[in-house]
Amino acid sequence: MNGEEDDFSYIVNEETKKGYFASNRKGGQGNDDIYSFVEKEPLDFTCHTNITGVVKDKKTGALLANATIKVYDTKKNLIASSQTDANGAFAMEGNCEDGNYKVVATKTDYDEGDKIFATVNAKDATGIEVVLAQTDKSAPIGTDLTKYLNIEPIYFDFDKHFIREDARISLNKVLAYLNEYPNVKIQVGSHTDSRANDNYNLRLSANRAKSTASYLVEQGIDEGRISFEGFGETQLTNDCSNGVPCTKEQHQMNRRSEFIVVK
Structure with a gap:
């Protein structure tokens, strides 16, 4: 018409x-x-502009489906809203008023993203690309990754500091976490039970900490991201201190490595 x-x-x-x-x-x-x-159906004399575009993952460039899209004017009035389809695309109708508009995209597990566009002479706004970065879900500083990742502690044999086969399973989960969050730094803290003298246990725990850290470095983790320290028998997990009779299983609980997030 x-x-x-x-x-x-x-x-x-x-x-x-x-x-x-x-x-x-x-x-x-x-x-x-x-x-x-x-007139077979009511005629719409309201002016509309087409707003189309896509939403992408910042890291991979993958198109993101089911992202929520909202368009606001400079006064923060909501002009239009929609969701991306299976191909990460969106299409909406805006008004024809000249000016700047903001497309805001949100999606679960992603930080909010936006893009500014302008409407001039009621022309369509096409080819808009909004990029979303995945939300950083890394553990806060001070977290013990053993508990955070719900993995079995890294245990050692009595008077030994080599990495046992059963410990590799948990270590590989820590490794996967460090690869997923390349900015995270950790401190490996290793411990002994109360048997043997204090100085010997400090040296033994230091060797355990070094062995644990070395395993991660050998798997490709930058050594600058891993510090390590031995604490001997100063941080027991139970009451098995000097002179207290305990079972082998109780002593085993103290011969361990922990992974504390420091950055």
Whole structure:
């Protein structure tokens, strides 16, 4: 009805829904022609602009489905809203007012992202690309990754500091975590039970800490991300201190390595 040519003199009978308008559009019989029509559904004379684009993962570039999209004007009024489809694409109708607008995209497990675009002379806004970064879910400083990742502690045999086969399972989970969060730094803290003298146990725990850290470095973790320290028998997990009779299983609980997040 309202094309690029000169369309004017629109009139419609509200009862019969029959109407007329004049236009100089191509295909007519003269300069300005009269056209008839039947209004089968209410005509929308509101001006709309098309707003289309995609949402992508910042790291991988993957298109993100089911992201929520909202468009705001400079006064923070909500203009339109939608969701991305299976191909990460969105399409909405905006208003025709000239000015700047902001597309805001949100998605579970991602930080909010936005993009500014301008509407000029009621032209469509197409090809908008909003990039979202995954939310950093790394553990806070001071966290023991053994508890955070719900893994078995790294235990050692009596008077030994080599990495046991059963410990590799937990170590590989710590390794996977460090690969997932490349900015995280940890301190490996290793311990002994109360048997043997204090100085010997400090040296033994230091060797255990070094063996634990070395395993992670050998698997590709930058050694600058891992510090290590032995605490001997100063941080027992139970009451098995000097002179207290305990079972082998109780002493085993103290011969361990921990992984504390320091950055």
